[in-house]
Amino acid sequence: MLRIHFTDPDLGRTRLAARPDPLWEIAASLHRLQSRKGAWAFAGWSRMARQRLREKKLDRQVRDILLRLYPRAEYFPDFLTPAGALDGFDAGVEAILATPPRRILQEVTTLDRTVGAPPWVGRLVEPSARRELVGLLRAYHEAVVVPYEEVALAKLEAERAARCRGLLDGGVDGMLSGLGPMMRWRPPVLEVSYPTQAADRDLHLHGRGLTLVPSYFNWAEPVAFADPELPPVLWYSMLHEPPAAGVDDPGKPLTALLGRARAVALHAAAAGATTGEIARAAGVSASSASRHATALRDAGLVTTVRHGPAVLHTLTPVGASMLRAAAARRRPGPLAPA
Template identity: 45%
Template structure:
């Protein structure tokens, strides 16, 4: 577990990156390439990427040094994911190329504790040596073009959906609601954010704030920089629409979510926010069942909930609406199209 400690000043300085960061996506993507994780979410991309690599010896050659520095699990040198500026791949690569030699030595020494470090890496940044950092940034750029560039519109769209969701949550409920909205990946227990993490760590923000970075290729649990002295970021996975959902025709939504959950999602995607009682009345199932199904959809990033006085109201997120549209989903007769009554207690 990663425990992130906030001060009052940190709570005033929580930000969300507005677009995917190319280098974080590349490093996470290399990890996904090396494993079979997420067969539904990443299977098509993995097969396509491996085919491009096999057909392009230059791309395979460029990916080699990147793979040597990026294990599928365990420590990854922080210099490969420099500060998120929002200025694109070229700006990030320039930051990598400018990494000071002492930091390179420190991080590569730590990497060597868990896996062999190639000889070429030990000369990075050494005065008088070949421009190893320049060659590495060229390899990173070529790997990005091979692995991610063909899918970049889809990656940007998924991240944009998540940013819209976080923005709405922040506007409706403030920073506390934003941090609460990271469930089940993290749980806000003021003044500490407890994050699902493979090792136990304590991170004290100490007034530096926290940048939340939504990521397409981050998988299952958030990740963060290993060095607590660097600007704090928390990279977390966004919800993704599996390609199969758009290929199965009008019943794709039911095949993906199940009939009841698909009907509930379609109901809350109607005009205006709906209370649980309204959804239960329209769908024709019990209130406890609606509350459970909405909870599952909310954890999956498909539904957003906010309190309005004594009621909790639900709406479909942009991702939820896009999933309905992409799968050909429509309200079921007599369910989501039924009359809406006065708001009841949740």
């Protein structure tokens, strides 16, 4: 259990990341390659990733280097996922290259003491070794993370919409209360369920605020920096769900009734979706997505609220009832990747 302690200034300085953290997505995706947890949600990605790593002759380096540096365990070095990566991949790898050797030595020593480390890991104090590592991270990122960037961004935008509704309804308390199920807000403490092997600890924000970073590849394993002196960041899972009945199979009742694109749009609106998110989910143009959303709104299935230059589509009670009825008819079967 991680207990994050807030003061009043921290509530005003807590924010939700506007984009995925590319270096954390690397770390979390490497954990997916080491675990069967959530395998149904990542089945398509896992097949693609293993194939592309073989094709690009990266599989051995990933196995011998990256999986050793990013073990799915209670610890891996903080310097591999710098907070600066929230400004993009290039900013993140520049932060890795600029990490002081003394800090790297401390963290790889902790890695060795905690889960064991390969003998070559100490070389990372050398700039040339870190440049080689950054080159491998870039190749891995382009091979298996970039192809899913649009999917991850669509989910993150839906997550931001849901958290913003919590903020509008109940302030920061309302936003933090909706972060479950791996997190529980008990003012002034956010309790975070950590992997069972990790020791309980407390993180006092001391007025610094907290940056919440939704992650596509994280699966029910929220995590913060091990070093409490680093900027307070909490990465957490955007929980994947099986697709609603009818979204992928034209023979299903909901798709037969609405058509595939409108069935996808209706499902997307369950979490709140902009026109751009609907377009990405359905694989159609923005203008087509707007027409589908208008048709659903005219039918009383969704409602639309303008927010600045964007609009947010959410379900009406009738639309929610339709989705529930379709889900109730779903027959057991293999779960598709999110």
